[in-house]
Amino acid sequence: MNPDPLAPYLPMAVLLLLGGVLAVVISFLASFLGPKKPTLQKATTFEAGSESSGHARQRFAVKFYVVALLFIVFDVEAVFLYPWAVKFRDLGWFGYGEMAVFAATLVVGLAYVWKKGALDWET
Amino acid sequence: MTLPDVTFADFHPILPALILMLGGAVLLFAEVFLTPSAHHGPAHVSRAHQPIIALVFTAAAALVSGWLMFQPARAVFLGFAVLDPFSAFLSLTVCVGLGLSVLIAAGFLRHRKAERGEFYALMLFGAAGMSLLGVSNELVVLFINIEVLSVSTYALAAYLRRGPRPAEAAFKYFILGAFSSAVLLYGISLLYGATGTTQLSAMAPQMSAALAKTQGLVYLGLGLLLGGLAFKVAAVPFHMWTPDVYEGAPTPVTALMSAGVKAAAFAALVRVFLALGHNLDSHLLATLFAFLALATMVIGNLLAIPQRNVKRMLAYSSIAHAGYVLLGVASLFVSGGAPTGGVLGATPLATGGLTAALRQDAVRGILFYLLAYTVSAVGAFGVVSALERREEEDRGTAWDLDRFAGLVHRRPWWAVAMTAFMLSLGGIPPLVGFMGKLLIFKSAVDAGLVWLAVVGILASAAGAYYYLRVVVYMFMRPAPETGVLPERHGWTEAALLLSTAAVVVLGIAPGLISSWLSQAGKLFGQ
Numbered sequence: 125m126n127p128d129p130l131a132p133y134l135p136m137a138v139l140l141l142l143g144g145v146l147a148v149v150i151s152f153l154a155s156f157l158g159p160k161k162p163t164l165q166k167a168t169t170f171e172a173g174s175e176s177s178g179h180a181r182q183r184f185a186v187k188f189y190v191v192a193l194l195f196i197v198f199d200v201e202a203v204f205l206y207p208w209a210v211k212f213r214d215l216g217w218f219g220y221g222e223m224a225v226f227a228a229t230l231v232v233g234l235a236y237v238w239k240k241g242a243l244d245w246e247t
Numbered sequence: 248m249t250l251p252d253v254t255f256a257d258f259h260p261i262l263p264a265l266i267l268m269l270g271g272a273v274l275l276f277a278e279v280f281l282t283p284s285a286h287h288g289p290a291h292v293s294r295a296h297q298p299i300i301a302l303v304f305t306a307a308a309a310l311v312s313g314w315l316m317f318q319p320a321r322a323v324f325l326g327f328a329v330l331d332p333f334s335a336f337l338s339l340t341v342c343v344g345l346g347l348s349v350l351i352a353a354g355f356l357r358h359r360k361a362e363r364g365e366f367y368a369l370m371l372f373g374a375a376g377m378s379l380l381g382v383s384n385e386l387v388v389l390f391i392n393i394e395v396l397s398v399s400t401y402a403l404a405a406y407l408r409r410g411p412r413p414a415e416a417a418f419k420y421f422i423l424g425a426f427s428s429a430v431l432l433y434g435i436s437l438l439y440g441a442t443g444t445t446q447l448s449a450m451a452p453q454m455s456a457a458l459a460k461t462q463g464l465v466y467l468g469l470g471l472l473l474g475g476l477a478f479k480v481a482a483v484p485f486h487m488w489t490p491d492v493y494e495g496a497p498t499p500v501t502a503l504m505s506a507g508v509k510a511a512a513f514a515a516l517v518r519v520f521l522a523l524g525h526n527l528d529s530h531l532l533a534t535l536f537a538f539l540a541l542a543t544m545v546i547g548n549l550l551a552i553p554q555r556n557v558k559r560m561l562a563y564s565s566i567a568h569a570g571y572v573l574l575g576v577a578s579l580f581v582s583g584g585a586p587t588g589g590v591l592g593a594t595p596l597a598t599g600g601l602t603a604a605l606r607q608d609a610v611r612g613i614l615f616y617l618l619a620y621t622v623s624a625v626g627a628f629g630v631v632s633a634l635e636r637r638e639e640e641d642r643g644t645a646w647d648l649d650r651f652a653g654l655v656h657r658r659p660w661w662a663v664a665m666t667a668f669m670l671s672l673g674g675i676p677p678l679v680g681f682m683g684k685l686l687i688f689k690s691a692v693d694a695g696l697v698w699l700a701v702v703g704i705l706a707s708a709a710g711a712y713y714y715l716r717v718v719v720y721m722f723m724r725p726a727p728e729t730g731v732l733p734e735r736h737g738w739t740e741a742a743l744l745l746s747t748a749a750v751v752v753l754g755i756a757p758g759l760i761s762s763w764l765s766q767a768g769k770l771f772g773q
Contacts, residue, residue, distance in 0.1 A: 130440060218253075232272055239279035 190242050201230055257323035259315060260330035260382045263308040263338045264375040267345075270304025271371035278365060294362040298353035298738065301367040302346060308378070309342035316763055320771040326448050327385045329771040333610065334381035336767035337514045340618045341381075343749075344506030345374040347625040347742045352499035354736025355632045359407070366406055370503060373399030377511035381518075384771070386435040386445040386472075389515055393431065393479065396511060397424050400504055404496040416495020423478070423488045431475025437468030438523075447522040448772060454526040469527075472519065473535070479512035482573055483542040486566045490550075493562030494646075498632035501558070505565045505628065506621040513572055513617060517610065521579060521770060529580050536577035537699050543570030544706040551713050558631050558646035560713055561624065564672060567710055568620050574703050575613040575687045578694035579606055605693050607768035612686035614767050619671070619683035619753065626746030627668040630661055633739045651717055653726025658733060661740075662721040664747045671750045673714035674707045678754035 169175055208215065208223050215222075237243060258265070274297060315335035322329050349367060356362045376395030383389040401424060405417030439445050441464040442453040457465050478485040493501045524532050547567030554560035634654075635645040644650075655662035671680035684707060691700040752759065 128443075130443070232276075236275050236279055 187242075187245065190237075194237065194242070197230065197233070201227070253324060257328075259318065260323055260328055260334060261379060262311045262315070263342065264378040264382075266304055266308040266311060267371045267375035267378065270301060270308075271368040271375070273304070274300055274368040274371065275365065278363065278368070295357075297362065297367050298349050301349045301371060304371060305342050305346045305349065305374070308374075309339055309346070312336075312338035312342060312378075313763075316766050320769060322384065322448065322771060326446050327388050328379075328382045329384045330382065331769055331771035332763075332766035333518075333614070333768070333770045334378075334514065336614050336763060337381035337510060337617075338378040339763075340510050340614070340621055341374050341377045341507045343618065344503060344510070344621040344625055345370060347622070347629070347746055348499050348503040348506070350738045350742035350745070351502055351625070351629045351632050352497075354739030354742075355497065355499050357738070358734060358736060361407060366403070369399045369403050369406075370500075373403065373503065374507055377507045380511040381514045383515065384447050384518070384522075386438065386447070386450075386519075389519070390428070390432055390435060393475075393512075393515070394428060396508060397428065397479075400500065400508060403500040403503070404492060406500065407497050412495045413497070414495075416492045419488055420492040420496070427475045427478035427485070430471050430478075434468045434471025434473075434475060437464050437471065441465045441468060447519065451522050451525060451772075454523055458526065469520075469523065473516075476512055476516045476519070477539065480509050480516065480569045480572070481566050482539050482569050483546045483566065486543070486547070486569075489566055490559050490562040493565065494556065494559045498558065498628050498635065501562075502625040502628035502632075505561070505624045509565065509569060510617040510621060513569075513576070513613065517576060517579070517613060518770065520576070521606075522772065524580055533577055533580040533696075536573055536580060537696060540570050540573035540577050541699060541702060543567070543573055544703050545570075548706045548710045551710065554713065555648050556646045557648060557651065557717060558628075558635075560717075561627055561631070564710065564713070565620075565624060567706065568616075568624075568672070571684060571687050571703060571707070572613055572616055572620075574691050574696070574699060575609050575616065577699065578691045578696050579609045581694035581696060605690065608686075608693065609690035610770060611764055611768035612683075612690045615757070615764055616683035616687050619679040622746045622749040622753070623668050623671040623678075623680050626664065626743060626750065627672065629739055629742045629746065630665040630668065633661065633736060633743075634733050636733075648717065648720050649727060651720045652724035654721040656726050658735075661733075661743065664743045665721060666718050667747050667750050669714040669717050671754065673711040675711070676754070677751075679750045679757070680754070682754055682757045 204226065205223070208219060212219065277297065277300065312335050315330065315338070316332050318330055318332075318335075320329065320331040349370060352366060352370070356366060373396045376392045376397075376399065380389065380392040380396065383392055401417065401421045404420050405413065408414050408417070435445065438450065441457040441461050442450045444450050444453065454465065474485065478488075481489040493504065496504065520532065544567055547563055547565075547570055551560050551563035551567060554563060631646060634650050651665070654665070667678060671678035674680045674684040684703075688700045688703060691697075691703070757764075
């Protein structure tokens with residue numbers, strides 16, 4: 125066992141710290157260094173944006189959440205498939221079988237939500 | 248690269264869970280592909296078959312669990328899971344609770360015309376998580392299985408969203424459950440930081456070194472882990488959610504929660520703390536669990552006494568019963584010495600001498616108690632679900648004691664069954680609850696926790712008051728004149744019959760399962 129099991133995580137911690145510091149520093153730098161000359165034109169909604177109407181905290185249709193959930197499921201599937209594809213030759217038939225079971229489970233789920241009508245936007 | 252050495256024999260301990268998951272998938276597909284969308288005609292026929300499908304898969308999983316009970320204990324999947332009689336017995340208990348809950352749900356849902364396939368599928372998925380929680384030997388696997396069972400029960404608790412109470416219950420359960428999962432996960436991450444592994448078998452030998460180096464980290468991690476699990480078993484002071492959630496959730500779901508979720512969480516608690524507790528100050532662990540048990544037994548029983556709402560009373564009683572089981576857990580650590588051998592498989596089970604034998608007795612007592620509580624409580628919830636009527640739910644009178652008044656004149660056989668459940672929960676001989684309490688209190692006394700056993704006996708004597716009050720109402724109060732005769736549901740009555748039989752037979756002749764029970768005290772690596 126590694127004498128200090130947390131040692132491999134040091135680069136990650138450094139990255140996390142640097143990322144955080146950089147984000148804060150850059151956003152503050154911009155507000156310090158950037159010249160501010162607001163005009164009426166600049167303050168209006170920009171280009172493709174449209175005038176806001178109503179309150180931001182309104183209720184959204186539940187179908188947005190369903191789509192978001194489904195997206196996450198298949199997104200995670202893709203994340204799993206990438207490393208498997210890279211190591212495909214090494215993992216051989218065992219890996220193939222495991223991945224087939226995994227994908228089949230998701231296909232079953234997809235068939236269920238499809239048939240259930242969760243993918244119909246209109247209804 | 249080297250491939251993980253996984254064979255088909257590794258799949259044995261997760262077979263019950265796989266069967267339950269397959270059953271859940273079949274139910275989902277039956278729901279969307281076989282059921283016509285119209286609300287009449289053949290739809291009703293195919294929906295009536297869903298509990299049968301669920302029961303078939305539950306029975307298959309139970310049979311496999313029974314077979315696993317006699318397999319030699321071993322680690323599988325590179326030590327991520329274990330096969331041992333302990334987990335097999337737990338899986339069997341979960342299947343018993345699940346099967347009875349499915350029967351109750353069949354009558355309950357038909358009465359409310361809410362028969363949809365997802366209900367049973369979610370029950371089966373949740374039970375698969377419970378079964379897997381018993382075999383988990385790695386903290387991340389343990390966490391995932393806790394989530395599997397929790398997410399299913401969150402959805403089930405919200406299944407009938409009629410009125411504010413069920414919605415409140417589901418939301419409360421979800422928010423607090425997610426919070427406790429986070430606490431649990433935080434504890435796991437701290438333990439990983441202290442030991443560099445999440446596998447229990449690998450973590451146990453690291454504990455001494457970790458304690459010497461980073462004592463605070465280990466204790467904080469274990470404390471958070473305990474907190475997360477104590478939430479799931481509803482131990483005081485992590486019990487606040489229980490009455491509201493148990494009351495608001497559909498009654499068959501409450502039955503499953505009180506039986507399966509609790510049993511599985513206790514199994515995880517026992518496995519984790521037995522594995523990691525060796526190198527800790529066992530006095531500290533024993534004291535900790537003893538005070539948890541004390542608080543849970545006393546507060547659970549005292550809070551149950553003023554309840555007129557029977558469903559809520561059963562919720563508080565389930566807290567009290569968690570306290571009795573915690574008493575058994577506490578006695579595990581009183582005499583727990585250092586392990587006698589290697590952690591990965593080398594230790595023969597019986598060589599530890601007296602303490603190991605006592606420890607096995609205590610584990611056996613815990614498991615028997617969980618089974619006893621499962622059959623008694625699920626049966627009691629079955630009677631509650633048969634009596635309640637959805638019109639009164641919002642007013643909170645659906646479960647009032649008055650609904651039980653004179654039940655013996657209206658449905659004599661339900662009254663008899665409910666009496667058996669109440670007496671069993673109260674620990675009155677010769678019913679199964681008495682045998683369970685006997686085993687638990689015996690191991691507590693053996694471990695030297697005499698004062699705590701006395702408190703437990705006093706608390707359960709106080710508990711007899713509120714259990715017997717239900718019996719008094721059923722037999723000695725006149726039925727309300729306006730009372731409508733409760734409808735009969737064949738499915739629910741089957742569940743009542745089976746649980747009554749179990750409560751009586753296991754109480755009179757616990758020897759029937761003694762060959763299983765003597766096995767079940769064996770944990771892998773202990």
